[in-house]
Amino acid sequence: xxxxxxxxxxxxxxxxxxxxxxxxxxxxxxENVTVNIKKIVEFLNKFDASTRYRLAKINEQLTTLExxxxxxxxxxxxxxx
Amino acid sequence: MSxxxxxxxxxxxxxxxxxxxxxxxxxxxxxxxxYCKKIAASEVFQKTxxxxxxxxxxxxxxxxxxxLHLTNFLQLQANEIDKLELQxxxxxxxxxxxxxxxxxSSFRTPEAVKGKPRSQPKATKIEAPAVERFARQPIDLxxxxxxxxxxxxxxxxxxxxxxxxxxxxxxxxxxxxAPPPPSFGAPPPPSFxAPPPPSFGAPPSFxAPPPPSFGAPPPPxPPSFGGPPPPxPPSFGAPPPPSLPPFDDAxxxFxxAxxxFxAPPPSFxxAxxPPFEEDMxxxxxxxxAPPPPxxxx
Numbered sequence: 001x002x003x004x005x006x007x008x009x010x011x012x013x014x015x016x017x018x019x020x021x022x023x024x025x026x027x028x029x030x031e032n033v034t035v036n037i038k039k040i041v042e043f044l045n046k047f048d049a050s051t052r053y054r055l056a057k058i059n060e061q062l063t064t065l066e067x068x069x070x071x072x073x074x075x076x077x078x079x080x081x
Numbered sequence: 082m083s084x085x086x087x088x089x090x091x092x093x094x095x096x097x098x099x100x101x102x103x104x105x106x107x108x109x110x111x112x113x114x115x116y117c118k119k120i121a122a123s124e125v126f127q128k129t130x131x132x133x134x135x136x137x138x139x140x141x142x143x144x145x146x147x148x149l150h151l152t153n154f155l156q157l158q159a160n161e162i163d164k165l166e167l168q169x170x171x172x173x174x175x176x177x178x179x180x181x182x183x184x185x186s187s188f189r190t191p192e193a194v195k196g197k198p199r200s201q202p203k204a205t206k207i208e209a210p211a212v213e214r215f216a217r218q219p220i221d222l223x224x225x226x227x228x229x230x231x232x233x234x235x236x237x238x239x240x241x242x243x244x245x246x247x248x249x250x251x252x253x254x255x256x257x258x259a260p261p262p263p264s265f266g267a268p269p270p271p272s273f274x275a276p277p278p279p280s281f282g283a284p285p286s287f288x289a290p291p292p293p294s295f296g297a298p299p300p301p302x303p304p305s306f307g308g309p310p311p312p313x314p315p316s317f318g319a320p321p322p323p324s325l326p327p328f329d330d331a332x333x334x335f336x337x338a339x340x341x342f343x344a345p346p347p348s349f350x351x352a353x354x355p356p357f358e359e360d361m362x363x364x365x366x367x368x369x370a371p372p373p374p375x376x377x378x
Contacts, residue, residue, distance in 0.1 A: 036138075043141075054152075061159070071173075
């Protein structure tokens with residue numbers, strides 16, 4: 001209390017306290033921005049994994065379809081000859 | 082050049098220049114600090130701090146939207162691929178079915194389809210079994226003789242044997258000597274006091290003339306069991322009815338009242354009612370008609 005009363009009474013000490021408070025507020029803002037950016041990056045990573053899985057599944061289906069199509073084409077070609 | 086010249090130059094030129102630069106820098110730094118202090122207090126810095134979260138949110142929204150669209154696009158592609166897979170499966174199944182049906186891989190022409198022989202249904206002629214022709218058997222009413230209990234008064238039946246009866250008056254299980262059945266072939270003797278024959282279902286003859294009035298009621302039934310005859314009814318000025326012939330075989334009364342038939346008494350000139358026969362035509366209601374032929378020989 002004596003220090004606070006002294007700081008409140010001293011104009012230089014009050015100015016320093018306001019500066020420290022503003023500095024903490026700026027740090028809080030920077031921390032929030034950083035956390036949100038990390039969340040965005042995490043979402044992008046998950047999205048990348050999901051998209052890769054879907055693409056792999058589609059690729060597998062396309063491969064199966066291509067094989068079946070080749071078999072049917074070969075059967076039709078052999079029947080027409 | 083000597084060392085003295087070097088020291089002199091440093092003292093006169095280098096150090097004063099360095100101090101001047103330092104002082105200038107200090108002034109510049111002080112100006113920069115003042116600018117920074119001024120900017121931090123201004124609205125530009127505050128708006129910049131507010132823009133940072135909004136810009137970050139905008140970037141996150143766009144990233145999410147793009148990711149959602151990409152996901153939908155991939156899902157649509159997967160659906161289309163599923164459709165293609167099903168169509169291709171149908172084609173494969175059809176090809177397999179044609180192959181199984183034709184036995185070969187050729188299904189180019191319709192003639193390639195081989196028709197499998199089918200079993201023709203046999204036209205089996207059904208032989209109808211011979212049905213025996215129906216022949217109606219005549220009803221033998223005599224078969225019922227000796228069964229059941231005679232309905233009606235035995236005495237009356239004994240007196241008027243021409244009355245149509247279906248069964249003789251026999252009561253089984255009783256010490257009773259039943260009289261012989263009435264002879265249907267014999268002509269009915271005339272009886273004046275006998276009650277009318279019981280009508281077995283036949284309607285009474287309403288065309289018959291009323292019974293003759295003798296002026297006295299008919300005599301009571303003769304005594305049974307060979308007892309003495311009852312006293313003659315009192316005469317009311319009219320001649321008494323003829324006495325009954327002895328009838329020792331008369332049936333007992335059985336404590337029963339005489340049957341009260343509503344039918345009128347038979348007329349003397351009328352022929353006795355015909356026997357109950359379904360096949361025989363009804364007798365003509367003619368006074369001169371001969372009696373019906375004997376039915377039972």
